[in-house]
Amino acid sequence: MQQNYLSDIATWRQHAGSKGIPSICSAHPMVIEASMLHALARGEHLLVEATCNQVNQDGGYTGMTPADFRVFVEKIAEKAGFPLDRLILGGDHLGPNPWKNLPADEAMAKACTMIDAFARAGFTKLHLDTSMGCAGEPVALPDAVTAERAARLASVAEAALVGSHGVQPVYIVGTEVPIPGGAMEELDVLEVTKPEAALKTVEVHREAFEAAGVASAFSRAVGAVVQPGVEFGNHNVIAYEPEKAAALSATLAGMPGMVFEAHSTDYQTRDALRRLVLDGFSILKVGPGLTFALREAFYGLDRVADFLFPGKRRETLLDTVERVLTAEPKNWEKYYHGTADEQRLQRHFSYSDRIRYYWPHPEINAAVSDLFAILDGVEIPETLISQYLQASYTAVREGRVKPQAEALALAAVDHVLEDYFEACRA
Template sequence: KILLGGDHLGPNPWKHLPADEAMAKAEAMITAYAKAGFTKLHLDTSMGCAGEPTALPDATTAARAARLAAVAEDAVGGRGGVLPVYIIGTEVPIPGGALEELDTLEVTAPEAAIETVRVHRAAFEEAGAAGAFSRVVGAVVQPGVEFGNENVIAYDRARAEKLSTTLGQLHGMVFEAHSTDYQTPDALRELVADGFAILKVGPGLTFALREALYGLDQIAAFLFPAARERTLAEVTEAVMREEPANWAKYYHGSAEEQRLQRHFSYSDRIRYYWPHPKAAAAVDELMSLLDGVAIPETLISQFLAGSYARVRNGEVAPQAKPLALAAVDAVLQDYFAACRV
């Protein structure tokens, strides 16, 4: 019941290069995804490359998306694998959340959503990829949800009502909503019911994992105060300060404000540091220290309150790894419940 999907497949990682160079790299990337068996491919060519405006005309975005779809089709053709389905769009939020605090968002205009599909259909046909367009299952739109470092814009279904009604004209398609992280369970259910049937979540899951690891970090510090030279939080702070590339352009303000954001931002840029050798070693040390330890319920209540009830009723074992996984599962359950509407 799991599909592998490629997200934001396009020139975004190389947008500092001229368009031809960036698109050549994007073609190599999507070829690799298609050959590896990824069957849900999000074509994201909405960003300008070197010397181009930040936002591109719909026709340019669609032509580049069709070019990538044609490459993916060639990569899969004749291999006997599952043909991919595609997600298109011209109003695609940037990966990882907004760069600044937001008060409100413009919902995609209904006519813009219809035009997006029209120009993509034409571009796919011109690129000889009409078969690929028949497998376009969704279009990315903005239903009015987003998150920044410190705030979340909640879904307001009344503002998105006109956009939702356009699905009646887009036969066989649903809308894909990005940046649905941190929406309430009720909001997620409303999004699905209103036609935003593909809900994207990423930082919301890694944020939950970081919360659990930091809770376990504090538990270990209390139970074994002399066992480690540095806590996990101290290690990650040092690593992020030594190598700021993954957070520096996202976090602003005073030194103290940036320190807060490094660890507790909704954008959760810390997620890029967990594979770092020093951070990974610190996590391994923490989990080894707590391996086999039955963590007292009172400490779970204090430092991992979100899992306390499930520990009490026997759903989650009072041990480090089950508690870390349970934190992520709790977020996923809200999405699973929403998609059963």
Template structure:
């Protein structure tokens, strides 16, 4: 089998140029398109990851299986001319999380089916996340049990690929893993992973992989998920403080061939992202931060359309979103708290951006299409861009972005991507 581009990620630090890689955790086609366009500008590899809740053998909330997601991503690549050989697909939080309401063995059986599907579909970065308890278990599991279950999943993936001539997958492990989708409440401070915990995580996984007969797979564990002290709540962001993570970063000297993977890096500044990479957090995961920027663009265009073409639509996009979210609250009601007025704000403007779960919903999808049809071919005045899409004003004035709806939406995502790609060239 072939070697993954990520195999030597721990050595990038000592080279020139790229020292880390952004992990694009989104299933939105415009986000993926913007990411491919940006990567092409830099002649860079692109890592796109699908979470266990987005994509699985049952379809996830996107309705896609792993094979469907690969076809979906490759179709976008074909459309924009992105080289398929530079596309790395990853599976994020692969484990029993989507079925944790079931008994552990039943949930793990489903997780085994899922990781086999990811492996067979050509996903070559597999994040093993078995840290959550299932029905009747504590919320957080002992490290030994987490590692045992992770090794079991790795064994399934390895067996599925036996005899294949494709790319050998690399693995990410860890026991201090943030929940998929971001924090569920307002945050004050976070405890950085203790150095001894990071070392123990690797030691215990090495033993579990050996016991499961997949020592070769452990040689392809290129990273561990730890908590560097970054996260976001509904209304606040906890910035990275390098001094607090100094001892944790130093432990990488005891883990040859490995880097740290940082989850929930959304909304960190470019400077803080760069510092994370320099401190060994070479894989920067970002998802809601990208769809948050896209949602800002959609809502800005919505207001522009309403100003230019008042009365042409029966309902604005934001009104459609509000109506659908209040009628179907399952993807946000556990995460948003406070008065009805406060929850109204959070539904649309929370950093956790749970609107992202609803863009594929037929009524909302149709409303977005109506909005773009209305603005199709319209050269939006700079003054309206200044008012409703402030971030795009200077690029439009400088001739770097066309004042057209689709280009403005892609540019909104691109501005976030720029921070990540530049930080990874630290």
């Protein structure tokens, strides 16, 4: 089988070039397109990941199976001119989480079916997350149980690839983050993973893989998910403090071939992201931060269209979003609390960006299409860009971004991506 691009990620910091890699955790086509265009311009590989809730054999909340998601991403690559041999697909939090309301045997059976589908669809970075309790179990499971279940999933993935001549998958183990979807509440402080806990996570997984007869799979485990002390709530971001993670970072010396994977790095500064990479948190996951930037651009363009073409639409994009989210609260009501006014603020402007679950909604998707149709071919005045799309103003003035709707939306995402790609070159 072919060598995986990520197989030697632990050695990257010793050489010139990339020291880490951003992980793009989004199913929005414009986010993926912007990411491909950015990676293409830099001559870099691109890692795009799908979570277990987002994509699975039942369709997830996107309605896509792993095979569907691959086709979806490859079509965007064709549009962007991005070479498929530089595309890495990853599966995130692969385990029983989508079915944790079921008894463990049933939930794990479904998780096995899921990882089989991810492996067969050519996803070559697999994060095994079996830490959550299922029906009748504690919320958090003992390390030995978690590792045994992870090894079972790895066995399924390895069996799915017998006889294949494609790229061998690499594995990520462990979890020290909120459930897929983000934090459930406002955050004040986080406890950084204890060094001994990180070492234990890796060791118990090594033992479980060996016991399951898939030691060769563990030889391709390149990372462990830990908590370096970064997260975001609805209204606040907990910034990375290197000194608090110094002892954790030092444990990598005892984990040859391994790096740390940092989840929820959204909204960190470029300097903080760079420090994370230098400290061994070489895989930087970002998702809501990208769709947050895209939403900012959509809302800015919404205001531009309302000013340039007053009365042409029955309803603004913001009004459509508010109406749909109010009528269909299932994807935000567990996360947004407070008074009616506070919830309205969070529906649109929370860092958790639960709007990202609603962009495929038929009415909201139609409203976005109408917005872009109204602005199609329109050169938006620089002064309106300064007012409503400030992040792209300088790039427009310098001729790097066209003053047109699609270009401005892609540029909003690119502005965030620049921090991640620059940080990964450290």
